[in-house]
Structures are given as structure tokens and as C-alpha cells.
Amino acid sequence: MARMKFICDAExxxxxxxxxxxxxxxxxxxxxxxxxxxxxxxxxxxxxxSISVACMHCSDAPCMAVCPVDCFYRTSEGVVLHxxxxxxxxxYCFYACPFGAPQFPQAGAFGLRGKMDKCTFCAGGPEKDxxxxxxxxxxxxxxxxxxxxxCAEMCSTKALLAGDGDVxxxxxxxxxxxxxxxxxxxGWGTAYGKPGQQPPAAQPKS
Amino acid sequence: MxxxxxxxxxxxxxxxxxxxxxxxxxxxxxxxxxxxxxxKPDTAPWDSPQWGGEQAKWERAIETRTLNQNEYTRH
Numbered sequence: 001m002a003r004m005k006f007i008c009d010a011e012x013x014x015x016x017x018x019x020x021x022x023x024x025x026x027x028x029x030x031x032x033x034x035x036x037x038x039x040x041x042x043x044x045x046x047x048x049x050s051i052s053v054a055c056m057h058c059s060d061a062p063c064m065a066v067c068p069v070d071c072f073y074r075t076s077e078g079v080v081l082h083x084x085x086x087x088x089x090x091x092y093c094f095y096a097c098p099f100g101a102p103q104f105p106q107a108g109a110f111g112l113r114g115k116m117d118k119c120t121f122c123a124g125g126p127e128k129d130x131x132x133x134x135x136x137x138x139x140x141x142x143x144x145x146x147x148x149x150x151c152a153e154m155c156s157t158k159a160l161l162a163g164d165g166d167v168x169x170x171x172x173x174x175x176x177x178x179x180x181x182x183x184x185x186x187g188w189g190t191a192y193g194k195p196g197q198q199p200p201a202a203q204p205k206s
Numbered sequence: 207m208x209x210x211x212x213x214x215x216x217x218x219x220x221x222x223x224x225x226x227x228x229x230x231x232x233x234x235x236x237x238x239x240x241x242x243x244x245x246k247p248d249t250a251p252w253d254s255p256q257w258g259g260e261q262a263k264w265e266r267a268i269e270t271r272t273l274n275q276n277e278y279t280r281h
Contacts, residue, residue: 064241065238065240070242071244071245072243073245073248075250129251144251144252144254144256146257146267146268147271148275153271158275163272163275167269167273168272171276174276
């Protein structure tokens with residue numbers, strides 16, 4: 001088993017927010033917390049691009065590195081989860097995350113910050129699988145039921161793909177080859193170089 | 207006069223003893239150490255009663271779902 005990953009196909013995303021709604025509904029996410037959101041670049045202009053963003057379950061997660069109480073862990077499937085009983089709601093992970101994934105519910109009066117909440121890849125948390133306690137703290141555990149995250153399975157255009165990184169990368173590659181475009185999508189060139197151009201050389205580790 | 211010389215010598219010795227460590231080069235860079243998870247242990251998804259600990263069965267189910275996202279090969 002490789003690592004569980006999300007890919008969002010910017011050519012397919014129609015900004016319907018179905019993924020956001022599916023996530024909210026499946027995990028009973030509290031008001032003010034958005035585990036997933038749709039970001040649109042050049043909104044309203046021809047050629048606008050939308051992309052659905054949540055926790056990307058990084059292989060070398062910065063949230064994990066900065067947590068002062070070490071409440072993060074990575075499962076054998078590569079899903080980054082955390083223990084809410086240990087979280088102190090300091091917000092370091094929010095500053096460290098490049099995707100703005102960690103969210104903080106208002107826990108009381110005067111804007112008191114609660115324990116961090118984020119996308120779990122619908123894998124629950126460190127409680128008994130599919131228990132009421134797990135659902136209350138972390139939301140649904142679809143992965144233990146043999147299902148993929150609700151956001152990806154609900155996506156109407158299948159812009160959002162979830163699953164084994166190698167498998168969904170193959171699906172995306174097939175799409176790009178079939179439609180004959182997509183390799184020029186922003187982000188792709190940065191990582192792999194533009195068509196007919198060599199990818200950026202790897203930087204040697206100092 | 208003798209006492210003043212003696213006090214001066216002691217003061218010079220004190221300055222030398224206390225001032226010398228200031229000339230040393232101490233490492234100022236914080237060395238990062240990766241923390242270790244301190245929370246409760248979690249179980250694997252295939253450890254639920256539905257899969258009975260059969261990892262391969264669970265992986266097959268997930269792979270089927272993952273491949274179903276590809277409409278070019280879906281039947």
C-alpha cells in the first residue's frame with residue numbers, strides 16, 4: 001500500500017462546492033470550521049481555475065514538525081491524523097501549513113480557540129473505529145469501512161480524486177493524455193517543467 | 207597604598223576570570239529534533255470487525271473504489 005493522497009483536476013473542477021458540503025455533512029463539522037474549501041483563481045474572468053483544497057496529508061508534514069505537544073501521527077496508509085485530547089490549540093500548525101488546513105473552532109466567549117480540527121481523509125482518529133466518541137471528535141471513519149473520503153466520492157465531475165497516490169496519478173495522467181491538454185495547468189510546470197522543457201534539477205541536500 | 211594595590215590586583219583578576227568566558231564561541235544554533243507522537247495509539251482500518259484484520263481484503267476494496275473514479279475504464 002502506497003500513500004493516500006488527493007489530486008484535484010483544475011480542468012474539471014466547476015466550483016460547485018459539492019466536496020465542501022459532503023465533508024461538512026459526513027463529519028458533522030462545526031460552524032466556522034472548513035476542513036475543505038474551493039479556491040478559485042481569477043474568479044469571474046475567462047479561464048478562471050478552481051481547485052478543492054484540504055489537508056494534503058504531506059509525506060513530511062510541517063504541522064507535525066512544529067507541534068509542541070507532538071499530537072500528530074502518520075498512519076501506515078500515509079494519512080496525517082492528530083490526537084485531540086493532547087492538542088492545546090496553540091495554532092502553530094496553522095502557521096506552518098501551506099494549505100491552511102488546520103482549523104480552530106470557537107470554544108467559548110471572547111473568541112477562545114478550541115482544539116485543532118482538520119481533514120482526516122475520512123479516517124477518524126485515535127479512538128475505537130466507528131465509535132460515537134470517534135465521530136464526535138474526528139468525524140466519520142469511512143476508510144475503515146473500505147470507502148474513500150466523502151468529498152472525492154461525491155465529486156460530480158470527478159475532479160477531486162482520492163486514494164493510493166500511484167493509482168490516482170495514473171488516472172490523472174490518462175486524462176491529460178486523452179484530452180490532449182492539462183500538462184500546462186499551473187502547478188504542473190513548476191513541478192515537472194513545461195512541455196518540451198527539462199524539469200527543474202533536484203537541489204543537493206546540504 | 208599597599209591595600210589599594212592589592213584591591214586593584216584582585217579586581218583585575220576578577221575581571222579576567224569573569225570576562226574570559228565572554229571570548230568563547232558558544233553554539234547559538236538550535237538543533238532541531240523530530241518529536242515522537244505522544245497521543246493514544248490508533249488501530250489500522252482493517253482491524254475493524256468488517257475486515258477481521260485482513261489487510262489484503264481491505265486493500266482490494268479500497269483499490270476497487272479508487273479505480274472506479276476513472277470513467278475511461280469504468281464498466
